[in-house]
Amino acid sequence: MKVRVIVTLKNGVLDPQGRAIHHALEGLGFGGVNDVRAGRVIELDVADATTDEALDEMCRKLLANMVIENYRIEKAA
Amino acid sequence: MAFTSAVITFPGSNCDRDMAVAVEQVCGGTVHRVWHGDADLPDGLDFIALPGGFSYGDYLRSGAMAARSPVMQAVVRAAERGVAVLGVCNGFQVLTEAGLLPGALMRNAGIRFVCRDVKLTVENAQSLFTAGYTAGQQITIPVAHHDGNYFADDQTLDRIEGEGRVAFRYAEPVNGSARNIAGVLNERGNVLGMMPHPERMIETAQGGTDGRALFESVVRGLVNA
Numbered sequence: 001m002k003v004r005v006i007v008t009l010k011n012g013v014l015d016p017q018g019r020a021i022h023h024a025l026e027g028l029g030f031g032g033v034n035d036v037r038a039g040r041v042i043e044l045d046v047a048d049a050t051t052d053e054a055l056d057e058m059c060r061k062l063l064a065n066m067v068i069e070n071y072r073i074e075k076a077a
Numbered sequence: 078m079a080f081t082s083a084v085i086t087f088p089g090s091n092c093d094r095d096m097a098v099a100v101e102q103v104c105g106g107t108v109h110r111v112w113h114g115d116a117d118l119p120d121g122l123d124f125i126a127l128p129g130g131f132s133y134g135d136y137l138r139s140g141a142m143a144a145r146s147p148v149m150q151a152v153v154r155a156a157e158r159g160v161a162v163l164g165v166c167n168g169f170q171v172l173t174e175a176g177l178l179p180g181a182l183m184r185n186a187g188i189r190f191v192c193r194d195v196k197l198t199v200e201n202a203q204s205l206f207t208a209g210y211t212a213g214q215q216i217t218i219p220v221a222h223h224d225g226n227y228f229a230d231d232q233t234l235d236r237i238e239g240e241g242r243v244a245f246r247y248a249e250p251v252n253g254s255a256r257n258i259a260g261v262l263n264e265r266g267n268v269l270g271m272m273p274h275p276e277r278m279i280e281t282a283q284g285g286t287d288g289r290a291l292f293e294s295v296v297r298g299l300v301n302a
Contacts, residue, residue: 014253016226017188020188067179067181067228067229068183
């Protein structure tokens with residue numbers, strides 16, 4: 001089973017990388033960009049029997065830092 | 078009783094030797110070098126130091142992989158028993174990732190790697206690690222990091238400030254850290270994480286000796302305990 005974990009910074013956490021990307025976009029002449037937040041996508045190939053609880057635990061224990069990040073799990077159809 | 082310490086080496090640590098030299102010269106006693114894959118620490122440890130560097134290539138997040146390595150389970154247990162634990166730079170990142178210290182260390186606000194001497198203010202001069210300084214004292218210690226931007230929510234920041242757990246503060250903005258926090262203690266006061274490198278300021282040949290008092294404090298605090 002292919003699983004995609006999307007890790008994003010929590011609201012209110014300053015994102016220096018997102019800000020730098022924002023500046024770079026503006027530097028390239030792209031107007032109208034209000035905000036940029038950078039995150040991380042982690043693709044997992046796991047046994048079909050892997051439970052949602054196990055996936056949650058993987059995210060909480062390692063893939064995301066719950067102090068600063070949120071995560072979202074998407075399962076490939 | 079001889080002072081017994083351990084310096085942990087993760088794959089990608091690069092300040093472990095400097096740390097071991099500093100501990101050996103200032104604290105004396107026996108310094109064990111411990112590899113990240115070791116599940117057990119030497120017996121009778123007084124002090125554990127997690128060095129700077131780029132453990133596991135900073136993959137995923139700085140300190141994230143190291144915090145889950147076998148030796149860290151033992152370090153967490155030792156910290157819970159009251160053994161003194163110091164994490165410098167990457168070691169600080171590992172301690173936050175391991176949950177021994179609150180908050181997280183994010184990419185520097187200016188995006189760039191910062192490598193220079195910085196002025197620190199000693200905020201708490203009564204801790205195990207800082208008793209050799211005076212409150213409000215300004216010291217000069219080098220930093221060298223990309224991810225030193227200390228973040229915690231306001232509630233956490235208010236709590237650690239109120240409990241005197243901010244050990245050191247940058248005298249000027251360095252990396253975007255919340256409230257210019259440079260070093261944080263745990264609730265019990267036996268774990269300190271800091272981005273600046275005290276082990277690089279222990280003899281005049283290094284340009285200063287402001288880091289010595291930290292190691293001296295630990296020895297004095299533990300011997301008198």
